[in-house]
């Protein structure tokens with residue numbers, strides 16, 4: 580069993596597997612992931628699975644934009660396609676304060692080439708016909724809102740892959756995982 584590593588990531592949920600994935604993508608191969616049970620055996624496997632770009636500051640929007648770009652690549656992977664659906668989604672505004680705030684965030688995101696849209700109540704009702712629009716002033720629309728299978732995503736980042744680029748992590752005695760360099 581491996582006794583030394585440059586980085587030891589503890590926990591095989593999305594946070595640990597994503598850390599492992601991104602480190603190995605950056606060329607860090609001496610990285611071990613330790614999971615006490617099975618990958619996704621924590622809260623990740625039953626996550627609500629929503630994927631959104633909504634964010635109230637540039638750091639959050641940039642992180643989510645990165646995730647969405649990655650998920651699109653993963654969904655298109657012929658070897659290991661992941662269930663990913665882009666549906667669009669909205670945050671509702673019932674007060675003028677919310678309208679002003681949403682418009683501010685939409686403007687902030689435009690500078691990052693993220694195309695959010697402010698839509699009025701009529702258009703919100705058109706895009707979601709099952710929704711009651713009484714008292715609604717408008718909505719913040721994210722064209723890339725959607726959902727992805729959290730367990731598949733975690734296994735992608737953490738499990739061995741035949742043609743992986745150094746991020747496969749075979750189970751080691753004692754539950755450790757390490758990337759195949």
Ligand SMILES: Cc1cc2nc3c(=O)[nH]c(=O)nc-3n(C[C@H](O)[C@H](O)[C@H](O)COP(=O)(O)OP(=O)(O)OC[C@H]3O[C@@H](n4cnc5c(N)ncnc54)[C@H](O)[C@@H]3O)c2cc1C
Nearest residue numbers: 590591592593594614615620621622623626627628629729
């Ligand atoms: C695609 C996706 C969509 C999501 N959508 C939503 C959403 O719409 N709404 C929402 O609220 N949340 C959402 N989430 C978040 C989700 O609900 C969880 O909060 C998140 O997945 C937790 O991840 P985690 O890695 O921090 O924890 P966990 O998944 O709990 O992973 C922790 C792991 O660490 C292991 N572990 C713990 N202690 C040790 C130890 N001492 N040694 C070894 N291993 C240990 C556990 O066994 C477990 O496997 C989403 C997550 C994903 C991935």
